[in-house]
Structure formats: C-alpha cells, structure tokens
Amino acid sequence: MVTIDLSKTPVRVANEMIRGYGSTRQDVEVINPDARHYIGVGLTTPITVRIRGSAGYYCGGLCDGPRFEVEKNVSWGVGDNLLCGTIDVRGNAGAIAGVGLRGGEIVIRGNMGSRAGQVMKKGTLCCGGNANFMAGYMMYGGRIIILGNSGERVGEDMMGGEIYVAGMVDSLGNDAMLIEPSSSDTDSVLQFLDRYDIPFRGTLKKIVCRGKSLRYGTAEPRLRKLPYTSFSSPGQTDYWNPKVREDIRVKAHIGRYRIRGYGASRHLPHFSDIVFRQDMSKVTPEEDMVSKVNLRTLIGDKHGGRALDLSMPVMIAPMSFGALSPQMKLALGIASRLSGISENSGEGGMLSAERAEARQMIAQCLAGRLGWNVHDMKRADGVEIYISQGAKPGLGGQLMAEKLTKEIAAVRGIPAGMDLRSPSRHPDILGGDDLIMKVEEFREATGWRVPISIKLGAGRIRDDIKIALKDGLDFVELDGMQGGTGAAGNEVLEYVGIPTLAGLQEALDGLAEIQAEGQLPIVIMGGIKDGLDAAKAIALGATAVAFGTSMLIAAGCITCMQCSVGSCVIGAATQDKEHTARFDVKKRAMQVHRFLEAVRWQLAFIAHAHGYTDIRQLSRKDLVALTPEAAAFTRLPYEPGYRRSSSRAL
C-alpha cells in the first residue's frame, strides 16, 4: 500500500497518482484528506483506496471497480455514477449519496442527506442511520436500504427499483407505494448486511413504484401537420386559425398538452432577416476557392484540454440515440468523420459503433444521467454539460414508450416501455456554484484532457453566459427556440425561450458587459439551415454553428414533425425495426456528408465574395437587417433596400 498525503499533494496530482497505482494494481492510502473534493474520481481499476479521514464532494465519483474506505464522513455526491466497486463510509454522507448509481455498492454507516440515490439505476445504496428527505428520488432501478427512518417523501417519482426501510416511513413520495417484502427480498438484504458486518434484527418495509405516472393517458390522435401557412404567414391575422382550433379540440380529447417533434414552428425573427451587404450574385466561384479560404476551427482548449479540431466552424448538434435510430446515429458519425467535424452523443449514452465511426465525439451529460458512464467520458473528445435546450428550455428530454425499447432502455440503464420524461434539473447542479464543482469533477475524471462545454437554451443568456464564463467552461453551445427535438410539449416549443438570433446577440452582449468579448467561444444552434445562416452567425460573433434538424433533413427527413410517435417513415427517428430497416446507412451518411460539403463550399464562397481568406474576417460590418425586428434584435442598421429581388439575385 502506498500513501498519498493530501496536505502535500494537490488533489489533481493525487488523482493522477491513484490512477497510476491503479494501473499497477497497488492499493492506496490517502492521509490528511481534510474533506477535499473529488478524491479518487475517474478511477477504473479494482484497487482499494483507504481515506484516513473525511472526504468532500464526489468522493469516488465516476469510478468503475475500486473499493473505497472512508474513515469518517463524506460530503455530497459520494459514489456519483459508480459502475462497479464499493464505497464504505464509516460516518455520515451529505446529500445525493449514490447519485446516478449504476452498479456496485455504497454503504453509509451513519446518516445520509437528502435525495440519496437520485436517478440511480442499479447497485445498492445502504444507509445504517436515517435518510433525509426524498431518498430514491426519480430512481430507475437498483436498491436502497435504510436501516433508520426514511425521511419525507421517500421514493418520490421513482420509476423502478426498490427501497427497504427498517425504521419509520416518514411519508411516501409521489407514485410510490408500500408493499410487503418477499422472503427472498429480505434474505437478500440480510445477506448484504452480513457481508458488511452490519448487525440488524428488525423488519423491513418495501417501497416500489406505483406506476400511475409512467404513461400518458389517452393517446394523442395521429394528425399530419397543418401547413404552417395556416397559422403563421406574413401578416397573418386569422386569430382562431385552424391550428388554434385543432389544438383546442385535441386537448379536449386527451386532457393534456400536445407533444410533437421539431422546434418552434411559427415564424420568428431569424438569420433570414439579415443579409450581407455584398451582392454575391455577381461573384464567380473559383475552382480552388475552398482550399484558399481558412475555415479550420479549433475550439475548447481554453483550460488546457485538447481542442476539438474542426475542418470548418461546424458541429453536429446533440441528438440522442433513442430519439434517433442507431442507423441514423451511425450515419451522422460517418458523415462527421468524412467532413472533419464533431458529432455529439446527445442524451442517453454513446453508441459504440458511432463512437468508432466518428473521429471527434462529444459526450453529453444530462440530468437523468441516462447511459452516462466514465468510460464514455474517457473515450470522448469533449464533455458537454446539458443545462437546457432551445426546444424545451427548463424541461428535460422526453422519449415516448414506443421508442423506449428494450435496447434503448438497456443503454440508458432504465426500465423499458414508459413515457420517459427525463428530469430537467441535474441532481448535483442546482445553480452556478454547483456547476463549478461538477466541471471540476469532470476535469478530474478525464484527467483535464478534453474540453468541457455547456449547452444552454437561449433565455436569460445575457446573464447565464457570465456564469458559464466564471465557472471555467471551455465553450458554450447555445440553442435558440428554433432548435428541434424528438418530443416536447407544443406550447413549450412555441413560446418558451428566445429566437436563436436574439440568443446569440444577448450572449455576445453579456460577455461585452463584463469586458469579456471573445473570451468564451459560442457555438450557436437552433434553426441554422445552411452555410448562409452559418456565415451570418459567424459574422455576428459566433465561433461556430451546429446543425441538428438540417442533418436529419439531409438524411431524407421529410419534416412530418411526428418524431415523437416513433414510426418515422424514413427510419431516422424511430426504434421500430421494420422502419429502421428502411434506412440505408451508407447512402444517408453520404447525403449528410454532401450537405456538409455544400455548407463548406458556401462558407468559402461567402468569404471569397468578400475578398477574405479567413471566414473569421466576416464581421458585423458586413451585415444589414432587412426587417425592423431583426435590426432591433441585433442593432444592425435597418436597410430594407438590400432586399434583393429574385431576378437580381439570379
């Protein structure tokens, strides 16, 4: 056993050392821990780490295999996302012990704080004393054993798993119910306690999910979408238009809000309402134009990680395996490699085949920690913390039961067949201060190797971006309300958040207010359709753009907006095997690739038309606004005279 003295060694170095000893299978003793945070984070070898004292936040977080022994107490988030191994805490634990647990065993011999085992999926979390409120909050699976009292609202919104309480059940949470444990249940718990030498002679009560909130009630009638012109066209004043009437009737039928795919569907001020001053219709493209204009973009090395190396300022926006079929994800992976840009896992875990195809892959971490694990983080080229998205800011993801198949559920580590409404708030990121802690934990888990970014839906972005800057993130992925999704409530899609154009301007203004222009790269997304939109965003001040919906359309999506239903006609947004069989991965990947190459050509052409050799030479000075709203949003000059007629443009 080797000894690391935390009074002399910084945690960052200590963690490197622990991982190093781990690779040679040597056990480690940590002395003078002094409740430091992140001790042992990201350890994936089966060694014993003995902590002689108390540990701070995320002790043993994001680990797979080790055995931690903590002599005194731990602060919150002990054993965060543990995949396998044990953590044995002699004293008490703070809040969210065993958050997002995916396997292994955590034993807290004293009391534990609130929300223990939040969104856990597997493994056992055992508390020898009392639990505070909402233990097992939104748990999907696994087992919590509480030998003392349960705390209030135990099992709140649990969707799977089991909670055993030996003491008093203070109160049951929503959708939780008490049942009688079977003898094998009891035997299994007793065996567990035996193994940890925890004496116990009482009786157990068992709490499980009642299952009343797992599925929506009456199914929404299948209606193909009304043309947008029936509810949003220039000057539209038909107040009780067909869409309004249809919405009212459907709600009177189903008794809840409507759900659909895609982003905001009505007209919003957008990049289409600003134009370049330069009349590009008379410019002839040059043969070697694309190679002459510098498009290469490095992003994410602000804090010493290895930057993403993009062949042009373009990314593929996060879209989940689950919302999308494995075939569609694979096609995106291939296209991202062929075009030299990055792909993103989205919510719900990384598809290995896609990881293999994509050269650069960002792993996205969401509140439900679905499919989240240390190995995917380590094999990722970037880690992205999702706070919110443009389509449904303030809400978590939705995946209807039709798409939550056994395979998807297995990857996500949750039960199949429910209408999954992912939590919208991270168990461990309630605000800006917790965010710093989480960013640091991720840096520790990945050895400070990869960029850590944040995904934000545009709203109060003028101030949110200041927090992102202060919290040590490498870049921001900012999503406006035109951003798409696989499923969200219609009203939230249409009316929550601000347009992408406004979001970008607000973010830039926010940085300007604290004299931090250019200090935090912004990747803008949400309704970016082509190279023209992308170039305008870059001219306004974005570092890069991300395409989401356009990627699907390039792959053949026909914009029926029924992604939530799960029977996507082209096999892109479905898990139905008959439908995914329709999707020709190679052909679709080439379509996406060609689209991206057309974007590259457009970016190069626009720069070339301006006489620039680098896309970053584009600036606000090159732009004017065609509408009063776009001018007011961006403070660009209002110059309707630049509205070129079709004949002039051709």
Next chain:
Amino acid sequence: MMESTCETGLQHGCHGEYADMGHSPAPCQEGCPVGTDIPSYVGLIWQGDLASAFEVITAQNPFSSICGRVCAMPCEARCRRGESDGAVAIRNLKRYVTERFGATHRLPPVTVTQKKTVGVVGAGPAGLTAAQDLAEAGYAVHVYEKTDRLGGMMTWGIPLFRLPRRFIEQDITRMLEHCPGIEIHFNCALGRDITLDQLRDRHDAVLLATGLWEDRRLGVPGEKEVTEGIHGIDFMVRINRGEKIRLEGRVVVVGGGNVAVDMARTALRAGASEVRLYCLESRAEMPAWDHEIQEALQEGILIHPSWGPRKILHEWGRATGVEFMRCTSVFDDEGRFNPSYDPGATSTVHCNAVLLAIGLTGKNEELEKRGLLERGRVKGDFETMGTGIPGVFAAGDGAFGPSAIIYAVHHGHRAAHYMKAFLEEQADPEPYAVIYSTRGVPVAQDPLWEKLAREELPVCGMGDDPSAMEECTLTYDAETAVRQAARCLRCDAETGTANYSRRTRDFIHAMARTEPGQTNRLRTIFMAQLIPRENPFPPERPAHLDDLVFLPAALTRLVIDPYREHCSTETHLGKSIALKQPMLFTGFDNAAPEVRKALAGALLSSGCGYVGFRPPWTDADESHGEGCTGRIPWLQLIVPGNGKPHPDADGLVHVTRGPFRPVSLNRLRENQVLGISAGASVLPQVIPFALEEGLDFLILDGTPGIVHFPSCELAGLPDLTVLRDAIRILRDLNREEELNLLYFGGLRSGTDVAKVLAINCNAGIFGVAMGIAMGGVLENGTLRHRDAYTVEELQLAAVNWIKATADEAAIIARCTGKTNVHNLEPEDMRTITLATQEAMGIPLASGRPPREYF
C-alpha cells in the same frame, strides 16, 4: 433525353417561384414529363373524390387510361418514399381511377376556328397528343397513319395481357370526340402514299411523328442467313393484329428490356413450351421493370442474365439455336454502353425460335432522300422541335430515340407549342415549359400512413386460354387504393413549420444530393438561397399574444423539475372567491341546456368560475344554489337597464359602455365581490374610481365588449394595451396589489393565460375557446354548438380541456422556474415584434445596449 437541370430544390432557383410563393412541384410531379399533379390526385383518392382525381389525371395526359396500365412511371422513380420502403404505387392508383371513369368520360367538342391546317404523320402518342393540342387551338388536323389502326406502338407493340384494347380505344375515342377537327387518313404511309412535299402543299405545318419500326441488327454470324424462326418487333405487331402465330418447343428471347419481357410472355401464350430470356445485363441491371420480371418468372420464364449472343445457329435457313458468351460488363468506366465479354465462357442453347428485342430504329426513304433521317432518326432539335425545314417539325421516338409513352406525350405537347407559335407567325416563341399546377388537396389523415407497405397489383396469371391474352393483373379494390394513397409523403404540401418550410427542406435535400465538384449546381442552389424571405412581421401585423415568449430558467434562474414538482394554480378573487384554476368562462348564457349543464358540471369539478348575465347552473339544478357545497363562483354581468343584481351571485360586474360614468355598486350580501369591466380607453377614469370605491376587481376587456359574445372575441385581435395600461396606471398610483385583475379577450390556451398572469392578472376569462373545446364550430363570424354530443361527452371534453389548459399554464410557469403560476411576472417575458413590445410594454428578446457593469 429529358433535360435534368431543374431538379428538386433547384426548381425554386430556376423559376424564382418562391419569391411569390408560387407552386414548385413535388419530385414525382417534376419527374412526370407532362407534369401531372400526382400528389393532388393521390390525396383526392384518399379523400374518396375519384371524379376530381380523374380530372387531375387527365388534365395533361390524353392517354391516362393507357398510362394507368403501362406507363414507364418516371414519377415512381423519383418518389421520396422509394428511398425507404417503396415508392407510392402511383401508376396503380391512376389505373384504379381511370378504370372507374375512363370508359364514360367525355370532353366537350372543340370546333375548328382557324383557317390554317396541320398535317401529322404517325398516330402514335406523340402525333395524337400534338393533334389534340392543335385541334384544341382551333386548327384542322389531318393525321396520316401508315397502318389501319391508331395508337402507334401503344397498339402494336404492347401485348394485350398488359394493355387490353379497350383502354387504348377509350382514350383515343375520347380524344377524337373531343376534337372533331382531327381527320384520320389510314393506310397512308409517308413516301409510299404521300410525299413530304404534298404534305407541305396541303398543310401550313407538318409534324413528323413517325416512330421506330425496324429492328436493330445483332450483327453476329448467322443472323443474315436465317429467314425462318427468328422474329423481332414484327412478332408483336402480327400478334396484335390478331394473327394466330403458334410457337412450340423452346423459344429464346434476346434482350433485357420491357419489350423483351413482353415478347417472352407473349411467346409463352403463343404456345412455346419453354421460354428462355437472355440479356447482356446482370439481373440487377436489367432495364425491364422488376414487377414485370417477377410476373414473367411466376409464369415460368427462365431468365439468364449476363449473356451476349455470339452466333445464331441455323439449318436450311431456319434458326435452331443461339450461342452465347458471358458478358462481364455492359458499360465501360465512363458509363457508356460498351459490353465486354469473356470469350472463354460460352453456352449454346437450342431452340425452335429466336425472338430479338434489342431495340428499334427508323427507316424511311422519303425522309432519307430529303436528308431528314440521320442514323435512323428524324433530325429534330429538341429546343424548337424543328427539323430545319420551315414548318416541318418532329417528335416522338422517331426523332429522339426509343422512349416511353409519357415522354412521347411530352413531345406532342412540346411540338404543338412550337407549331402553334409557327402558325401564329411568332418570330421568337416563348420556350416550352411544362405546367406544374397544384390543387392544394389536404394531406391524408391516415394514422397508419408511415406504416402501410406498398402493395403490388394482384396477379391472375395467364388464364385458362393463354392465347386469349387475358389481362394478367387485377386493379386495386377500393380499400387497397385508399391504403396506398395514404402512403404518399405529400412532398407538395407545405410543412408544418415556417423554419423548415418546403422551400428550406428542398434546398437541404438538393444540397445533400450535390457532389462537392458540381460547382454550377452548388452556385445555383446558393443563389436561390440568397433570396430572402418576406418579412414575417410586416408593419400591418398588430400586437399579438403569440409574439410574447417566456424566458426559461437555466443558470441565473434555477431550474426546477417541471415534470414532477408541483406548481400551484390556486387562485383567489377578492376575499371570498377561491378557484382551483386561474380560469373563468363566459358566453354560455344562451347555450343549449345540455351544453350549459355539461359546462356547469365541468366548472364545478375543475374549480373554475363563470362570468355571465345568468348563473352557470340551470334553474332546475338547485344543488348549485347558495349555501350548498361545491358551487361554481359566478360573477354576474350587469349592464344598466339589463337585469338586476342577484343575491346568489358571488360577484357583480358593472359593464362600462362608452365614456365612463361613475355608478353606484352595492353588495347584496357581505361576501359578494364587486368589479367593473372596462376596455383600455376608460381605464384612466375607471381605475381611480374602483380604488376609491374599494372595489375588488377589474375585468380588463381586450374586446369590443364582453357582453357581445361571441362576436366580441371573433371580431379580430384583442387589444392588448388594456393590460399594459392597467398595470401602468396602478403602478403609477403605487396601488398594484389593491385590485384583482381579470383579463378577457382571445385567450386560447394555457400559454395565453400564463401570459396574462405574468402581466399581473389573477385569472383569465375564456369564451370562444371553450366553445370550440365543446365541439362548437366557427361559422360566418359566430360560434355554433352542434347537437351531436351527449351531456357526458360535452362535460368530459370541457373537463379535459380545462385540465390540459391549466397544465399548460403550470408547465410554462415551471419552465421559468416558478412553482406557482401567480409567481409569473412581466420580467419572465420578452416580445419578438416591435408592435407587441409597444402594446405590452415588454422589452424585445434582445438588442438593448450592453450595460456598463455586471
């Protein structure tokens, strides 16, 4: 042959049509050489309007019954659904419709109005189409046909089991009855019976639509020596003339196209005991349609792909077999027809007859003499359809090579266009353009549209007497037709989202189908994308509730868990009225008793209030009377001279009209709340008065007057300034908390009510929206309740809608980080238009200058 510069997506650029939001065709329509409005007729079939579907089908295609059976269907090749689970069965659907109406449909006759006349040589699809178009333009048209029948290769080249004679007849009969000015000269061949000069003398313009009638030669040993047992197209012609050609034993067919397959199947019906089809192409490359090949295989025809004939074996001038060698590839690296062989791999097959179907060519001494024939084709310029001789035009296979009927129809239209221009002596005619129109048919609302699979026609084989050449497939039944029509993706229809409109989607599709090196195409797409959209918010667009958005929680506002965390919707008005939801309803005073009863039940169980002249409960329903548990809070509307204040009312509302005059309002009992309903114009007087009198609430009326229901809500957009002004006045007086505010006017959803709550109202009053929820329809500016529903159904609809609407309001509040809908505040909102910013006093979503400090 068809120019393909205008592909999907580029179409917009080519014609700049989207500048005026004109129609651009769906891929199938664009694929159709005559521009048939396919999505519309498919939509009409789903709707069951077959007569209209037939009108669409025949609008640009005089041979629609024929095409319903044997069209080459370039449309299906372009069908986007073909990229996933099989193209929409467009042709089979056409067949289904034409079978209903084709025989009986008649068009009104057109008369000859012009002095000039036209001569058309050849009564095939190109010639007849041109004849029709010219006849419709008033010209007398003389058609010279070398055979004794009309239809050209449609009649002579296609076997009856695929195209029964009656369908050719019905299309042609319809055309000739429609165009009495067309005169047919049968058995009149160019060169033999009439010369080009004679035609030019007789007519002001001449169209050469002579077709291709001669077989190409194989050019292999033995071919020239054989005089018997070998056939080409003459085999089909003779069979179609009605000759009983009997074949026996084994027959070898050479060729991989549809004609070869037709010949093979015909040979089988003519008595061959075994038919073997040999072709150069591999099975996958065979140009014949797959379903035809499948049918041939089912009939027992043996297909031997990748073999090329090397020698025809013969005895005494009679073919006895063919020697083949292995074809290793048909096309060279540049994609040109240039077969290569493995001479080592050969196969000899003995047979009683050889049928050659390797292509046709043209031959006409008269034309050759005039220098009009070149390599078997009439010299024709596709851009003008001219031949170089003034007034002499060319069209069809004879001029532009072997093709399909629908392309010949295109040629006919095209030639007629330029011939008319010539006859009218236009020096510089407009270039011919296919007409793409749309009927704007609604999309099929079939819940299974994504799942339904393509179904082929039922095949019924050769029948008891194969030589009778009975049709070998059956037409869809009605159910199948509807299922197949439901599959259409409706690429023609506008999408449901302005941000990814058809135009945008089609651009992206075009980009995804353009190779990086195709600079011209990339440029064309880009130039079309440069055309900006119209301003979606033109100055005349008034302030609108839709143009308010909410700011979600993220970092500066803490996110809560909206799916789970409770959000209170409890609402209080004055001291005495408690509602479970911030929702009241109005406008049902005079509704039918069932509707009123259902509404009352819903309001009671949902905890909402009612605003009206009459109480929401019915007279018979005393349980809702005062003193009983569970009553619906009722705010009585009082207009001077209309009704007396009611002691049962929970509140009294004085409705202002015109300039405000102070009124005296008295509580009839202690807990009765008092209020005034007012529009924006009188607020400066009403608010101080209400505060002075100690009233409990105001109804902010965004309509011309709550008492004029429903016209007040249907008249136009609500006046949102009433909200802004009320808050401003109260704020200026610093007495914001002293009056409860209710808003009425144009509320449609939970989002709308969340918006008025955020402005600082306590609740919203719904009228028309509930009427619609309970099955009411808007007609001629009024709301009509239908009597099709039971009280229970109506009540369930109302309860559901209230629940959904309240949920919407709550989830919006939760998105902003609030756990009580009443905690929504103006700062949670932004506007997206200047008009709404002005009317609501809420800032725009962005653009305020940066502050100087954090």
